[in-house]
Amino acid sequence: MSSTVPIPFSEPPWLMGLPSAYYTESHRAWQKTCRTFVERTLMEGAPAWEKAGQVPGIHGLPGGLRVEDFDYLHTLIYTDEMARIGTKGPSGAITIGFAFGLPPILAFESRLLQERFAPDLISGKKRICIAITEPGAGSDVANIETTAVRSDCSNYYIVNGSKKWITNGIWSDYATMLVRTGGSGPSGLSLLIIPLKGYEGVTMRRMQFIGQTAAGTTFIDLEDVKVPVENLIGQENHGMSYVMKNFNHERLTISITVNRLARVAVSSTFEYCMKREAFGKTLIAQPVVRNRLARCGAALESHYMWVEGLVYQVSKMTKGRANAELGGLTALAKAQSGMVLNECANTAVLLFGGRIYREIMGSRIPGGSEDVMLDLSIRQLLRLYQVKTKELGFHSRSSSKL
Template sequence: MAAPIPFSDPAWLMGLPSAYYTHSHRKFQKAIRPFIQRHLIDCAIEWDKDETIPEYVFENFAKANMLVPVLPAPLPVHWLKRLGIHELLGGLKVEDFDYMHSLIYADEMARAGIAGPSASLTTGMAFGVPPIVKFGNKKLQERFLPDLLTGKKRCCIAITEPDAGSDVANITTTAVRSPCGKYFIVNGTKKWITNGIWADYSSMAVRTGPPGSGAAGLSLLVVPLKGYPGVTMRRLKVGGQVSAGTTFIELDDVKVPVENLLGVEGMGMRYIMTNFNHERLSIAVGVTRQARVALSAAFEYVMKREAFGKPLIDQPVVRHRLAKAGALLESQWAWVEQFAYQMTQMPKDDADRELGGMTGLLKAQAGIIFRECADTAVLLFGGNGYTRSGQGELVEMIYREVPGARIPGGSEDVLLDLAVRQLIKLYQVKTKALETIAKI
């Protein structure tokens, strides 16, 4: 029996001590890994090549309540218990779920190394359902949450447009009240919408304010999609995450009941930014695991691959590449762990305020380190790492997923700038508060 490959798992799963993980966290990890391995990881590469995950895989996850952990902590306990969901795998009570459990789940789901298979199952639930939980009124929740939380229906988040990605405030999809006042008439397009092709509903950003109203004119609306009059959807061919169902959506005079408005009209930008925090943390965790898969695969390969009469691992330049990438990887994971732990210790409003900008930085840094680890793997695999079959096929697939980690959820350069601007804003607010106190 061989020892684990270096970098193949986080330190706490390699037997090293950690102050972050309780008995509950360790028990949860041991329970979900075999399930995810059997129902997803074992066939992930094959399914990604086919570009679609079989429908029964989603059904298996839904029946086992294994889509629930993708929701932000704390879970919607009241709703889950109403629906008969009291525990998750490993006997974890839904009221005990925290962001360390969330981190463990996201890390385990990404162990295939490629994001498409897991994203095809979880992205809609992870980012489309939370706005309904957080901002929907009681009647709206009664209409949608029972089917969405149990996986009977599927949802997605639809923000991005052909001409408005990270520039959310300038989306152009309009929602105009009908003369009778009973409907919003929605017109526009959404692009790069993960899971859209399978979604029954979408938590969609729309412009309810006049042209030029910017962020103040945005609202969130639950828009029916699959088979709904006026909605046309088609899948997009993308470089990576090919099985995740990336979708182009056209909306032509789509009649949406006014009761489908999420929260208060004109507050959409605020709701969207709050939702981004969970999205960016989830992406950062999964991307860091993808980097780990790439680097550990390279490590394993160079220990057995011979060149110039000896294993590649005997070459100082090879060890140097592994060392540099490994240092970046483990420092990123330490930051991810710290971040998730902080989320367990802070009230949500405080976390949104204090960690919002840094969540963007965490996500951006994850993409930067993923690129370094993927580069390292491809270079060390050589020609095999550039071939879509054989020993290096997984590394080649991972390499194509790097842009998909650096662009969605806020592109890298935008997030780097956002983080600093948020830090400046926090500093100024706190300084002003201290000055006010000093004058009293």
């Protein structure tokens, strides 16, 4: 039994000693392993690393979990524990590129390409990032302008264009990059594995932001870059469908990370308010302070339980069904995470202070900006309703063509 009582809102309910139907002994053991890893390797150094914009080499990652025991709840636990440091930079430097750049290679490519790239990436000898966003195409992914044209000899794609806001790009040997190989719109896009560091025609420069400074956000210029045609992931002009399947994973992990950042802000403020005195009594004794903390706590815990439920559903569904059924809700949960962090970080600054405020905009935009996610969620939910209605032989009440 712990010798200390946790601060209110400092942990999700299942770690506050409350019953949960979700977690097995495997999950609980994994949580302890991840927490030990974070405490030993990240917690103390994270503020300095974020200030410096660089994370030193991290040797070893949490282990002891059998592959056959792994499910998406283990992902939730790992992601949540990594965000306990209260900033997205150091954890993002370690995981984001692999988390989003490698999965398309494993999911959609031939065994030959997997054998060429996966061993060095999984072992950490090489690094990879995901490169989708451009200066003129952020959440509007269908209008990507970076082109990949077949060479006269048909052995290469010649790639020209720019990518912006690419997390981990500056350190990456490769990028899983969305490029235009066909006509306009989403049906003309493909995914290529693009060599980066030291590769002819590739220029990269570090970008500086108010938050997540240690994650290596990068601007990439590509000028007549020759990429072997064998580096095509899956089929040509099918890249948009691959990216959309990857987006659900990205948005769900963003939701988990951002929720924990909000939790750090609220619980740290709660702890401070129990000690800080003003006008002859502690801040926590002031009704207006309690009201602010209550609003933040309600938003925080409601969002966590929603995300936790989504994660459980993903763990019990096939990938295809989860993408179809949960895409709209995942987009909505991602948008909501930024709103929750905004409220919690603002309250923390008013009552206490803290660096988490810098992470707000870097949480509301990546993975699809907030307004786009809100609209996308309704469009996908409407489309799912119409498909299911049609399958039952009924006519949908809505004639919308969204």
